[in-house]
Amino acid sequence: MSDVIAKRQTAEVASTPRVGVTVQTANQAADALGHKMQVEDFSLYYGAFKAISGINLQIVEGRITAFIGPSGCGKSTLLRSLNRMNDLIPSVRTDGRVLLDSTNIYDPRVDVVELRRHVGMVFQRPNPFPKSIFDNVAFGLRRLKLSKSELEDRVQESLRRAALWDDVKDRLKTPATGLSGGQQQRLCIARAIAPEPEVVLMDEPCSALDPISTLKIEELMMDLRGRYTIVIVTHNMQQAARASDYTAFFMMNEQRSGEMVEYGPTGTIFTNPQDKRTEDYITGRFG
């Protein structure tokens, strides 16, 4: 009982985006291994097609959760369900619940715009705005009506956390499209974490990058771990094994709907999978 109240309080503190305060609370919550998000009996349809079916999953606060599985099994669909990006597609219909802390984000009373401020997203392909580097990072901060120097501090801090500051500090006013692919992706991460969301979703953030940029982004994820709850989709088994705390494995059933086969601590999934299909997949025998 008191546990629940404590969790509520941390959630409230964490949702006020103030630098410095969040670090502490996020770590406390992580030590208690609270569930930041819970997916309950969740299904999603594109028109008549059931793309994912009956998913149950808890996402641990302050930790990195990886979604793995063969192409088309609904990893992106599930990930985009966590901040309701699928709302942009008209034919989408959902069943079940997704809780953020204790709120069902599919409750009609929930404001999606507000939700996405708590649950940010990094996409597969770097997608900087055709604006300056500074304006890209500042984009999600504009609504906070910060003073000029506060805004500059927040932008700088986000770029530092995204390990990009040294690369761009002399050209903040130049177009973001002039950066390399890896730099652009780190810029997109800086942009996503600048408004201090509690959860950061990443859909194959390294698939368009070279191995060195990939490693940089993995290091970056490890730095962000604790402060943010991270969910990452990846096709790279080593990446999932190296850089995640928990792994969920998905597969299509006979109706071509995505289902979760197995979920657990990454170490267990990779060394001692309970399901034959998980073992086959991670050892590269199919998929």
Add this chain to the structure above:
Amino acid sequence: MKTLNMARYRRRKLVDRIMRSMTVVATLLALIPLFLILGYIVIQGASAISWHFLSTDYKVPELSLDGSASDVGGIRYAIIGTLLIAGTATLIALPIGLLAGIYLSEYGKGRFASFVRFATDVLSGSPSIIAGVVVYIVLVKTTKEKYAFYGSVALALLMIPIIVRTTEEILKLVPQTVREAAVALGVPQWKAILTVVLPAATGGILTGIMLAFARAAGETAPLIVTVFVSNSVEYNVFGSMGSLPMYIYRTLDELTSPEQYKVLWGAAFVLTALVLVVNILVRVATRRRV
């Protein structure tokens, strides 16, 4: 190793050549008259241009007994009139066209949107006199006045479909991923459109607006039925006003000697140059400051 089929290759190369020359010939056929007209306007028009021509107003030519050409004055009032009428038309057409274009590109999915698309396509191909007649029936008949403003309304009717469709097409070129990125940062959709999608498309949208402006600036028919012509400089759009197309149209009847005809080329040249100058000014003023 199988031998390559040389005969086939030669044939294919020949067909390729024929097709290519046909496209070149067709292009030339289409463009040569245009270049001739443009060249003629520039040569004839430029020689008519003088400070006197640009800075004075129209003078009805006097009949001279010895057959020498009398001064017909200049086109200052018509330049100002065209800028005012077409400018006012742009002010009316711009918000409507832009918003409708945004609607079609960002929200328009259903039957209604398809209907709007179809309607704008039909409208952008309809003869300009129809816009004049509509304004004549709705405004001129009911108020029993012919204002420059009514001409602007008629021209705006011609501009709106052009602005709507170019805006829609250009906005659709902005990658979906950029919209998603903005929405994922927790801004409402309208704000994402305003702060990310529109700025990314400024160049193309401006081109559409300039196309529409160019069309409006040169239209004559709608003005004939909606605006009383004045032969002096006017600034009140709720009154009579001159304009370059009307100058050309009206002066044709009043000129007495072939020598005077060159003012027509001068006016045509100025009209063309005007559109170009406005285009350049708009582009300089709105140049991206990233």
